[in-house]
Amino acid sequence: MPESLKDIGEFGLIRRIDELLKREGVQAPGVTLGIGDDTASFKARSGYEILVTCDAVVEGRHFLSRHISPMELGRRCMMLNISDIGAMGGHPLYALISLGLKNETLVTDIEDMYRGFLAELHPFGASIIGGNLTKSGDGIFIDITLIGEVEEGRAVRRSGARPGDVILVTGYPGHSAAGLQLLVQSLVSEDHPLVRAYNKPSHRAREGRAVALTGCARAMIDTSDGFLGDLGHICEESKVGALLVQEKFPVSEELKEAAKMLKREPEEFFLRDSDDYQLIIACGKKDVDPIRAAIALTYSGPVTEVALVTAPEEGIRLLLPDGSKVSLSAKGWDHFR
Amino acid sequence: MPESLKDIGEFGLIRRIDELLKREGVQAPGVTLGIGDDTASFKARSGYEILVTCDAVVEGRHFLSRHISPMELGRRCMMLNISDIGAMGGHPLYALISLGLKNETLVTDIEDMYRGFLAELHPFGASIIGGNLTKSGDGIFIDITLIGEVEEGRAVRRSGARPGDVILVTGYPGHSAAGLQLLVQSLVSEDHPLVRAYNKPSHRAREGRAVALTGCARAMIDTSDGFLGDLGHICEESKVGALLVQEKFPVSEELKEAAKMLKREPEEFFLRDSDDYQLIIACGKKDVDPIRAAIALTYSGPVTEVALVTAPEEGIRLLLPDGSKVSLSAKGWDHFR
Numbered sequence: 001m002p003e004s005l006k007d008i009g010e011f012g013l014i015r016r017i018d019e020l021l022k023r024e025g026v027q028a029p030g031v032t033l034g035i036g037d038d039t040a041s042f043k044a045r046s047g048y049e050i051l052v053t054c055d056a057v058v059e060g061r062h063f064l065s066r067h068i069s070p071m072e073l074g075r076r077c078m079m080l081n082i083s084d085i086g087a088m089g090g091h092p093l094y095a096l097i098s099l100g101l102k103n104e105t106l107v108t109d110i111e112d113m114y115r116g117f118l119a120e121l122h123p124f125g126a127s128i129i130g131g132n133l134t135k136s137g138d139g140i141f142i143d144i145t146l147i148g149e150v151e152e153g154r155a156v157r158r159s160g161a162r163p164g165d166v167i168l169v170t171g172y173p174g175h176s177a178a179g180l181q182l183l184v185q186s187l188v189s190e191d192h193p194l195v196r197a198y199n200k201p202s203h204r205a206r207e208g209r210a211v212a213l214t215g216c217a218r219a220m221i222d223t224s225d226g227f228l229g230d231l232g233h234i235c236e237e238s239k240v241g242a243l244l245v246q247e248k249f250p251v252s253e254e255l256k257e258a259a260k261m262l263k264r265e266p267e268e269f270f271l272r273d274s275d276d277y278q279l280i281i282a283c284g285k286k287d288v289d290p291i292r293a294a295i296a297l298t299y300s301g302p303v304t305e306v307a308l309v310t311a312p313e314e315g316i317r318l319l320l321p322d323g324s325k326v327s328l329s330a331k332g333w334d335h336f337r
Numbered sequence: 338m339p340e341s342l343k344d345i346g347e348f349g350l351i352r353r354i355d356e357l358l359k360r361e362g363v364q365a366p367g368v369t370l371g372i373g374d375d376t377a378s379f380k381a382r383s384g385y386e387i388l389v390t391c392d393a394v395v396e397g398r399h400f401l402s403r404h405i406s407p408m409e410l411g412r413r414c415m416m417l418n419i420s421d422i423g424a425m426g427g428h429p430l431y432a433l434i435s436l437g438l439k440n441e442t443l444v445t446d447i448e449d450m451y452r453g454f455l456a457e458l459h460p461f462g463a464s465i466i467g468g469n470l471t472k473s474g475d476g477i478f479i480d481i482t483l484i485g486e487v488e489e490g491r492a493v494r495r496s497g498a499r500p501g502d503v504i505l506v507t508g509y510p511g512h513s514a515a516g517l518q519l520l521v522q523s524l525v526s527e528d529h530p531l532v533r534a535y536n537k538p539s540h541r542a543r544e545g546r547a548v549a550l551t552g553c554a555r556a557m558i559d560t561s562d563g564f565l566g567d568l569g570h571i572c573e574e575s576k577v578g579a580l581l582v583q584e585k586f587p588v589s590e591e592l593k594e595a596a597k598m599l600k601r602e603p604e605e606f607f608l609r610d611s612d613d614y615q616l617i618i619a620c621g622k623k624d625v626d627p628i629r630a631a632i633a634l635t636y637s638g639p640v641t642e643v644a645l646v647t648a649p650e651e652g653i654r655l656l657l658p659d660g661s662k663v664s665l666s667a668k669g670w671d672h673f674r
């Protein structure tokens with residue numbers, strides 16, 4: 001019988017995780033105390049600000065355990081948080097993992113989930129320094145707090161966009177959600193590129209940091225709520241409007257084909273759907289080139305000018321191919337609706 | 338009809354929480370960016386280490402919503418985390434609140450829960466700087482990450498106890514658990530002092546900080562897993578044993594009476610039961626007085642010498658009133674057993 005949590009108990013599991021982290025993890029710089037005390041501790045570098053974010057993933061809500069392996073689940077949860085640190089221009093350093101588990105959860109599954117966390121943290125030299133284990137109700141939850149650093153005054157917020165700025169977006173937002181629909185409706189196999197975009201999402205954290213270091217970006221956000229929802233966050237925090245140009249949307253041939261199969265418009269996937277972790281960046285027109293160059297250091301996908309920042313009273317509008325303009329409601333993904 | 342989450346949605350709730358925090362919260366020093374971006378950020382003070390801890394509370398597991406008001410629940414969850422920062426000798430500064438909620442959760446209940454968080458944070462000038470909202474399964478969960486600071490090198494760990502040290506404990510561990518049993522079995526009214534100890538638990542974070550500042554404590558921990566479980570953590574991390582003296586246990590008259598009603602030994606409540614947030618401190622014999630004086634600055638309850646630190650091979654033993662010694666197994670509260 002494979003070992004479950006009720007076989008080894010909470011302290012048995014803590015020991016197993018501790019051993020795994022000692023064997024397979026790294027120690028991030030600045031840690032003065034890791035797992036195994038009332039708190040963890042670290043020393044911040046002088047000249048840096050500390051960034052902190054948290055994101056929880058709930059079984060049955062954000063994932064179905066029959067559709068994702070524990071390792072992939074771990075990667076995805078950590079990736080979400082790394083994406084947020086990157087969208088500020090920061091470098092991830094320390095993670096705290098809070099798990100709500102069931103008695104029958106297998107110990108090897110938990111270990112594989114931690115391997116997923118580590119696989120995402122390793123490229124940054126980041127480490128797991130603490131956490132919490134508890135029993136959950138009918139589904140497990142994984143709540144990660146990720147701490148990073150950014151040079152003082154260099155963080156790129158949502159609030160700096162100004163009328164006249166250009167809006168850039170990286171990659172192909174919409175791919176991941178279309179891939180999930182193809183998968184759920186069993187229309188393609190698991191190695192379809194859009195399904196891969198869903199199953200193995202990647203962040204643009206390195207590119208976000210490179211953009212921040214240029215000093216050229218006025219606002220930046222990752223697309224976790226869908227392009228339109230996240231552009232809406234920038235508009236709200238910056239108190240501006242935006243004019244989107246439909247003809248410029250980065251809609252790939254694969255997305256067009258998928259949209260046809262799914263009887264939806266590809267532009268709708270781009271605008272409304274979540275689960276891609278790309279970047280939206282606002283900058284002055286003259287700063288587009290240095291920002292493209294910074295992103296190109298580590299990312300070969302497209303960086304597309306899709307919109308212009310406008311006055312706040314104009315709201316968010318879409319310029320259609322026939323020259324007409326329609327108003328859009330910037331509703332992002334809402335967990336309770 | 339009172340408003341629920343499905344009436345106002347995730348972003349409606351974020352707005353309501355934001356407004357409540359602006360109205361009723363304070364801004365902790367060092368915050369450079371609060372709620373409303375991809376991450377929060379702060380600037381650490383030079384000469385300080387950052388402490389970080391997280392603790393999750395799950396409905397049906399740690400609390401039953403019919404037995405605790407949302408405000409009390411909020412206080413309790415924040416208190417657990419403040420207790421951990423205090424047990425290192427730190428000062429709490431910034432909290433991130435991650436909530437798993439149900440569609441039918443009432444908005445006013447969430448607001449009251451936040452008032453509970455703030456009631457515990459205010460005395461420290463600490464603030465809520467971020468968080469996450471999601472839908473949970475069959476019960477809500479509240480996961481708090483609390484960040485604090487401590488003067489560099491001043492944190493008191495679990496690992497510094499040495500043979501010959503004295504073990505001190507504050508207050509009356511066991512009161513809270515006995516109160517819960519009295520309540521569950523409907524043996525007393527809600528204003529019974531032990532029931533109050535359960536319903537309105539308090540931390541010794543101020544006292545922990547005062548102890549750390551004396552520089553006299555060799556090890557410290559809070560009693561969240563029960564006295565014996567947490568003394569076990571000190572012994573394990575410090576690689577020492579301990580000899581407990583039963584006659585010295587701080588067993589109050591109230592606990593003796595309650596134990597009689599519950600047909601259990603009062604010493605068992607003291608040793609095994611959790612839900613009190615007192616401090617266990619190891620120090621040299623000559624340092625007992627300055628530590629007592631530091632605690633007395635803000636706490637009028639007892640500080641009791643209950644044990645001596647011994648060599649590791651002796652394990653944890655209990656000296657009984659008849660002079661005999663028995664070995665104890667230092668099992669703390671285990672979520673999966």
